[in-house]
Amino acid sequence: MSTALAARPGVVRRVGRLRHTSPGRLQLLIATLLALGVLTGLLAGVAGSSARAGTSDLGDRAQPLLVEAETIYSSLADADTTAAQAFLAGGLEPSTLTDNYDKDLARATTALTSAARRTAEDGSAADAVRTLSAGVAQYSALVATARANNRQGLPIGASYLSEASRLNRDTLQPQAKQLFTDAQREVEDGYGRAGALGWVALLLLSLLALMVALVLTQRYLSRRTRRTFNIPLVVATVLTALFLIGSFSILLTQQARLDRAANQGSLPVASIAESRILALQARGDEALTLAGRAGSGPYEKDFTVVAERLSVRGGPMVNSYGDLDPALGRMMTRASEGFQQYVTAHRDVRALDDSGDYEGAVKLAIGKQTTGTFEGVRADLDKAYENRKAFFTDEIGAAGNGLGVLTVGGPLLALAVCVLAFLGIRVRLEEYR
Amino acid sequence: MRIRVAVTVAVLAATAALAGCAGDSSDLPVLPDQPKVAATPPAPGGEQAAPPACDPRASLRPAGALPAPGDMPAGSYMATIQERGRLVLGTSQDTLLFSSRNPFSGRIEGFDVDMGRQIAQAIFGDPDKIQIKVIGYDKRVSSAADGSVDLVADTMTANCARWADVNFSSIYYEAGQKVLVSKNSTAKRIEDLGGKRICSAAGSTSFDNIGKVKAKPVLVAVARPAFGDCLVAFQRNEVEGISTDDTILAGMAAQDPYAKVIGEKFTDEPYAMAMNKSHPEFTRFVNAVLERNRADGTWKKTYEKWLGDFGPAPAPPGARYR
Known part of the structure; x- marks a missing residue:
């Protein structure tokens, strides 16, 4: 401590003394320019690579995780609906429904495997993935037992099915929802990291400082030496200007792309996903109400809430999607019109059931027309979802462009500026030898 | 789960x-x-509030002869049911032999369901004029008491505590x-x-x-x-x-x-159908139908249809009235 205090005035005095001689001043200028050059180079590398890492993490991990979480959620909801419908049909499950169920389960497990790779070791997302992996195996075992019993005509099959449905609705779907919410948060964080705003701001500041330092140095030299231009320093200034403009435009483009990816990609993807999950939930509510044979109960209440949410203007389904892309707007309009048709059919189903015509209600609910209407809604939502997913992928790809050039080119340019500045001032320094 | x-x-x-x-x-x-x-x-x-002492098997006495199907006395609850066009039966769908869903047809059937169908037969002359509503075991008393179903036939034991909230028919099965x-x-x-x-x-x-x-x-x-x-x-x-x-x-x-x-039976569970307390005429009507079915062999046939595998049909439980 005491030595440091003693040494400090010495260093300061020595550097201070340099100010008073011309060669000393030139040495100070070299040191300043080199320091700023190195700092700028380092910052360019760090800002470029951190924005690049953030962008690719967003595009290759966070957003795919969101998509996978949605796949898990909607496949589970669909599997539950399908199983309940197969039960309603009576007799042997119709093969189209068992095929659907098998596909749902395959989709859910595949998505789970990739989601496991994309989540951190601990945290609620990882917990959700673990619970889901164990739960899906248990769920499929229960459904398999239900089917085997049903094949033998044993009513216990129905009890296995309701056990499976409880597991799906009470445990698996909430976990899938948790994973979806976590993934949404990771995407939001991902945009922050991809922007790397702190590093970018520092880089631009240090570039400006380097620029100012170069200009002031040249002004000093031209006054001192009556030589108007110092060629190496002029070249260094031009390079720095190019550097400034180049990195500014690369980063500006990246931010603009990120903004578009967020507002026109991630955001609509999440709300279309919500629409799809809610629609599937409504269809499941209908099947479970019928399977329970207890008249309009809690599932019907849930249906009403869901249908309300899907009809409300500014909600996940009825929104200004057309402003983003006219084709997307058409898909979503078709989907929401189809859904209203389905809700009308559902009301008829409830009216039949509540007036005592259970078999008529089942026939209408799982019949060709209602199924066709619902599948139409789903197909439109699927298309809309893919549309936005593709948009996101394009924008994120474009956002990453140029960041590589900045990461590698930035430090090289800074090095060149340093060398030129050194050369330019050394020539003047030689004159004092 | x-x-x-x-x-x-x-x-x-x-x-x-x-x-x-x-x-x-x-x-x-x-x-x-x-x-x-x-x-x-x-x-x-054991520590439940002691129900009022009663004979849970004793129901309301039938009032005279059964009215002809489709011609229920005006003002009676049976007329209300007839007007509606269907009898609403509360039962379960997973009690094999009594009321369970037939996996092949998707219909709910069994001994209890047939008891309900016989009441529908007596009201409409058509056993199919029945709507089956599946209710939880814990909702059997409340469903009958709040009128959301007309009749509960769901392996339900008649006891004094339940008599406080619903009317039971005479006993139709001894379990x-x-x-x-x-x-x-x-x-x-x-x-x-x-x-x-x-x-x-x-x-x-x-x-x-x-x-x-x-x-x-x-x-x-x-x-x-x-x-x-x-x-x-x-x-x-x-x-x-x-x-x-x-x-x-x-x-x-x-x-x-x-x-x-x-093991042996360690309790007596007399099954009866539960109905709303405010329509005693309906309970009397149901008892009259049960009375007739005991006498004309319908009960025995129903027993043999569902429970015949466990041996020949015993004598139907005798009706007791208060």
């Missing part, structure tokens, strides 16, 4: 007195994963509680199953009775929403046994070759 498993120790039933319907033992708070209470709990039901265990169990009676987890439907008298069994250590009563769920729990080794009325157990054993029913 574990959340739903209400492992309740018998002591819970003591709170049944708090429930709105004295007979709905299921209205007691179903606590998830209730830790086992170590102290010997009072037998469930008694037994226990179902795995084929390789060495137990001979339910008392041999001390400390084991025994499943029953929430809200059934069977559930309460499990706690009254004198076994050491006491049996752990596990409640599930319905008896089908108990069989699922049994097959998944979540419980060691199921205890309820012999006939329901027989239906389960028929579905699981690795299960057997042991």
